[in-house]
Every structure is written in structure tokens, then in C-alpha cells.
Amino acid sequence: MKHPKNPYNKYFAREMRHNPTPAENILWQALRHNQLLGLHFRRQHAIHPFIVDFVCLSHRLIIEVDGDIHDLPEQAPLDHERQTYLESLGFRVLRFRNEAIMSDLQEVLNRIREAV
Numbered sequence: 001m002k003h004p005k006n007p008y009n010k011y012f013a014r015e016m017r018h019n020p021t022p023a024e025n026i027l028w029q030a031l032r033h034n035q036l037l038g039l040h041f042r043r044q045h046a047i048h049p050f051i052v053d054f055v056c057l058s059h060r061l062i063i064e065v066d067g068d069i070h071d072l073p074e075q076a077p078l079d080h081e082r083q084t085y086l087e088s089l090g091f092r093v094l095r096f097r098n099e100a101i102m103s104d105l106q107e108v109l110n111r112i113r114e115a116v
Helices: 009-018 022-034 075-088 098-103 105-115
Strands: 042-047 050-056 061-066 092-097
Touching (some): 022 042, 022 050, 022 061, 022 098, 022 105, 050 075, 061 098, 061 105, 075 092, 092 105, 098 105
Parallel strands (some): 061 092
């Protein structure tokens, strides 16, 4: 599965960093400045044709924050293709619902620690 690079991704990623969802912002506050196990995370980072919510490149770990759009039936095949492609590049992908981050951030952080 070959995906071309999108030359606009860096622009879109920059825009998305300026407009995070509330859940993305909460998780970012816990990940930024190497606060979690000394790991360096980037947010809204372009990886080929996709922009991932968070990535720790040294551990090849991607964290996706899923909102209601991911409940739509037409979104499931797109999410599957995206995850399969990212995994083919050697990344592990963790997905968390907005609600999980908002209601139990410590459990989300524990799952990230376990994945590392």
C-alpha cells in the first residue's frame, strides 16, 4: 500500500496544532516537555499522507484521539487503512476516545506507559 506524501500536510498540521480539541489539549499538557517517562512527543505530526495526533518517534508510538466522527460507519474502513499503513512503517498505534481522556487521564497515561 503506497501512499504519496501530501505537500500540504505541514501546513495543515501547523493549523491543527493551533486549534486542538479539548481532549487533545488535556493529553498534550500531560505529554509535553518530556513529562511522561522522559519521552519526547510531537503533536499533529505529518507522517507521509497522514497527520497523527501525537507521536514518540524514538519508540515509534502513535497516539490517536478519537471523537464522534470515528463512530460513523464510513469512517471505520478509513481508520483501518490508516492504522494498517502506519503499522507497516513500524509504528504502534494507540487509540483513545475523547471521553476516556476527559474522564480518566491517569488510566490513559498508564496505558501509554505500558505500551512503551
